[in-house]
Amino acid sequence: MTTKKKRTPHSQNDRWVVIAADSAVEPAKKEDSDPTFVRLRNPSTDAASLYLLGSGDGQLYEVKAFNEDFHSWFIGQTVQRDGRLLFVTPMDPLYLLLPYLIKASKEGKFQPVEQVVMDEDFPACTRLLSCTRALASLHHVAEEKDVGRQKFHRYSQQRTLDWLQKKAERTVKALRKRDLSVGEGVKSSTYVRVKHEPEAQAEDFLRYAHGLLSEYISEDLSRALHKHLQLPEISIPKAAEPPSKKRKLSDQPVEAGDDYTKFNSHDFARKPPKKMSAAQKTLAKVDKTGMKSMSAFFSPKGKAEKK
Amino acid sequence: MDLSEFEADNSVSCRLASAIPDVCKTQDCCLGIDEAGRGPVLGPMVYGICFCPVSKKEDLKNLKLADSKTLTEEQREDLFLKLDEAKSFVGWALQILSPNTISTSMLQRSKYNLNALSHDAAIGLVQFVLDSGVQLKELFVDTVGPAEKYQEKLSQRFPGVEVTVCPKADSLFPIVSAASICAKVARDHAVKSWTFPEDMGELDTNYGSGYPNDPKTKAWLLKYLDPVFGYPQFVRFSWSTAQTLLDSKAVPVHWDDDEEDGEKAAARQNNTSMLSYFKASAQQSDSRTPHRFFTERRLQSLHTL
Numbered sequence: 038m039t040t041k042k043k044r045t046p047h048s049q050n051d052r053w054v055v056i057a058a059d060s061a062v063e064p065a066k067k068e069d070s071d072p073t074f075v076r077l078r079n080p081s082t083d084a085a086s087l088y089l090l091g092s093g094d095g096q097l098y099e100v101k102a103f104n105e106d107f108h109s110w111f112i113g114q115t116v117q118r119d120g121r122l123l124f125v126t127p128m129d130p131l132y133l134l135l136p137y138l139i140k141a142s143k144e145g146k147f148q149p150v151e152q153v154v155m156d157e158d159f160p161a162c163t164r165l166l167s168c169t170r171a172l173a174s175l176h177h178v179a180e181e182k183d184v185g186r187q188k189f190h191r192y193s194q195q196r197t198l199d200w201l202q203k204k205a206e207r208t209v210k211a212l213r214k215r216d217l218s219v220g221e222g223v224k225s226s227t228y229v230r231v232k233h234e235p236e237a238q239a240e241d242f243l244r245y246a247h248g249l250l251s252e253y254i255s256e257d258l259s260r261a262l263h264k265h266l267q268l269p270e271i272s273i274p275k276a277a278e279p280p281s282k283k284r285k286l287s288d289q290p291v292e293a294g295d296d297y298t299k300f301n302s303h304d305f306a307r308k309p310p311k312k313m314s315a316a317q318k319t320l321a322k323v324d325k326t327g328m329k330s331m332s333a334f335f336s337p338k339g340k341a342e343k344k
Numbered sequence: 345m346d347l348s349e350f351e352a353d354n355s356v357s358c359r360l361a362s363a364i365p366d367v368c369k370t371q372d373c374c375l376g377i378d379e380a381g382r383g384p385v386l387g388p389m390v391y392g393i394c395f396c397p398v399s400k401k402e403d404l405k406n407l408k409l410a411d412s413k414t415l416t417e418e419q420r421e422d423l424f425l426k427l428d429e430a431k432s433f434v435g436w437a438l439q440i441l442s443p444n445t446i447s448t449s450m451l452q453r454s455k456y457n458l459n460a461l462s463h464d465a466a467i468g469l470v471q472f473v474l475d476s477g478v479q480l481k482e483l484f485v486d487t488v489g490p491a492e493k494y495q496e497k498l499s500q501r502f503p504g505v506e507v508t509v510c511p512k513a514d515s516l517f518p519i520v521s522a523a524s525i526c527a528k529v530a531r532d533h534a535v536k537s538w539t540f541p542e543d544m545g546e547l548d549t550n551y552g553s554g555y556p557n558d559p560k561t562k563a564w565l566l567k568y569l570d571p572v573f574g575y576p577q578f579v580r581f582s583w584s585t586a587q588t589l590l591d592s593k594a595v596p597v598h599w600d601d602d603e604e605d606g607e608k609a610a611a612r613q614n615n616t617s618m619l620s621y622f623k624a625s626a627q628q629s630d631s632r633t634p635h636r637f638f639t640e641r642r643l644q645s646l647h648t649l
Contacts, residue, residue, distance in 0.1 A: 053649060074649060076647070076648075079645065081632070082632070082645075084647070085647050086645045086646065086647060087645070087646040087647060087648065087649065099645075100645075100646050101638070101643045101644065101645060101646070102643065102644050102645075102646050103641065103642050103643055104642055104643075104644050105642045106600060107598055107599060107600040116572055123646070124643070245637070248635040248636070248637070249635055249637055251632075251635065252634065252635050252638065256632060
C-alpha cells in the first residue's frame with residue numbers, strides 16, 4: 038500500500054494559541070488604543086516582523102512562534118492544524134528605534150526623533166515613540182541637546198556599545214541563572230561535571246549572549262559589539278576545495294584526444310544480436326505484467342506494508 | 345463466562361483464568377493453546393489455554409470436544425459449560441488482546457507484529473500456568489507462522505516441556521480443541537457485549553462477522569468513520585481494510601515516522617542528498633541564520649499571523 042499523503046501548505050488560521058503576559062492583553066483604559074499586532078522593521082534582518090503593542094502603545098512585545106513539524110492542537114471540540122505556539126514577550130523598543138537613529142546619523146546632525154523615526158513601509162514605527170521610557174532611554178544610544186523645550190538627538194556608537202555591553206552582561210547573568218548549556222559541545226543538563234572550567238565558561242557565556250543580542254541589532258553593530266566585548270575570533274579552518282574537474286568551455290569544437298572508433302566500428306555494425314540461452318528465452322516469455330522491476334527494490338520504500 | 349474484568353476497561357489486554365485444579369499441581373499435565381479472532385478487523389483477539397493431567401486425557405475425549413470452527417455457537421457454549429463442570433481436573437486461562445492493544449502494538453514506532461504479539465500472549469499464558477504450580481510436561485499448539493520455528497522458540501523458552509506445534513492441532517488434540525472453545529466463547533461474549541467507551545449515539549451493531557471481506561463489516565466501517573478520529577477503539581486500525589478507508593475518506597494525518605520520498609524527507613532525517621555533492625559549492629549565504637538559542641527551541645520570528 039503506497040498511497041502518498043501529500044502535505045498541503047498551511048491555510049490561513051483565524052485562531053492562534055498564544056502565551057502572553059497579562060499586561061500584554063490588558064484592555065485599553067478610556068481612550069487608549071487596544072493592544073494590536075503591528076508589523077515593524079526587524080533591526081536584524083531589515084525585513085518585516087510581527088510585534089505587539091500593548092494598550093495605549095505603552096509596551097512593546099516581540100512575537101515568536103514555536104514551530105515544529107507534525108504538530109496540531111485540540112482546542113475544545115475542534116482541531117487546529119497549525120500546531121504553533123506563539124509567545125508574546127516584552128521587548129525594549131530601543132532596539133527597533135536604533136536603525137532609524139543610525140540611518141539619520143549619516144547626516145551627522147542633531148535632530149528631533151520625530152523627524153528621524155519615519156518609515157514609508159512601516160508607518161506604525163512612530164507609535165514606538167509613545168512607549169513608556171522609549172524617549173527617556175534614548176540617551177543610552179544618542180547624545181542629547183536641549184534647545185528651549187525641544188530635544189535633539191544624535192546617534193552615538195560609543196554610547197550604544199556601552200549600552201549593549203551592559204545588556205550582554207545582564208544576559209550572561211540570566212543565562213547563568215538558567216544554567217544553560219552555552220559551550221561548544223552538547224551537554225546534558227543532568228550530567229554532573231566534577232571539574233568546573235570557570236574561565237572558559239565565562240567566555241562561552243559572553244559569546245552566547247553576544248549571539249543572542251545580535252538577533253536584535255544590525256550585522257555591522259554586531260561586529261562592532263564583538264570587538265567591543267573583546268571576544269576572540271573563532272577561526273574555522275576552511276577546507277581547501279579540489280579544483281573543479283569541469284572542462285573549460287571554449288569556442289573551439291571539442292575533439293577527442295584519441296580516436297578509438299577505427300578499431301571497432303565495423304565490429305559494431307556486423308555483429309548479429311547475441312543468442313539467448315534456453316533459460317533466458319523461457320524467462321523472456323514470462324508474463325511480466327504486474328511484476329516489480331528490479332530497480333523498484335532500490336527506490337525509497339513507500340509506507341511500510343501493513344497487514 | 346464472566347468477562348466483567350475485561351469490560352471494565354476494554355482498551356487494554358486482560359487475563360482471565362479458572363481456578364487451578366489441585367490434581368494439576370501434583371500430576372504431569374498436558375496443555376493446549378489456540379486463539380480466536382485473529383483475522384477480523386473488529387473486536388479483540390483471544391488466546392486460550394486448557395490444561396489437565398495427562399492421565400485424564402480420556403475423560404476429555406468423552407466430552408466430545410471438536411474444533412470450535414465446526415461447532416455452532418450454542419454447541420460451543422454447551423461444551424464450555426461442560427469444561428467448567430469438569431473443573432476438578434480441567435483448568436483454563438485466557439488472554440484477551442483488545443483491538444486497541446493490537447492497533448497500538450502494530451502501529452507503534454518499533455513495529456510489533458501480530459505473530460510476535462500472538463507468540464508472546466501464548467508464552468505469557470504458559471508461564472502463568474507454570475507460575476501457578478502446574479506440573480506441565482506436554483504442550484500442544486496450533487501454529488502461528490512457520491511451525492518449526494515456533495516449536496523451537498517454545499522448546500527453548502520452556503525446557504523440560506515436550507512441545508508439539510502443528511497446523512490443525514485444534515482438531516487433532518482434544519486439549520487444543522478445549523482451548524479453542526474457551527477462546528472462541530470468550531471472543532463471542534466480548535464482541536456481543538462490547539461496551540463502546542466512545543459516545544456513539546444511537547449505535548448500529550449490525551456489523552456482520554467482523555471479517556474484512558464481509559460487506560456488512562465494510563459498510564459498518566464506512567458508517568462509523570470519523571474524519572478526524574477514524575474509528576472507535578473496537579476497530580483494529582492496523583488492518584489494511586481500516587487503513588485504506590482512512591486514507592481515502594478521513595483527513596490526512598502526518599506522523600514524523602511516516603516514510604516520505606524525496607529530498608525533503610532526507611533533509612528532515614538530516615541526510616545529505618546525493619545530488620548536493622555534485623553541486624558547485626554554494627556561496628556563503630548572506631542571510632544570517634538565527635542564533636542557536638532560537639533554532640534549538642524551534643522558535644521563529646513571524647511575518648504575519
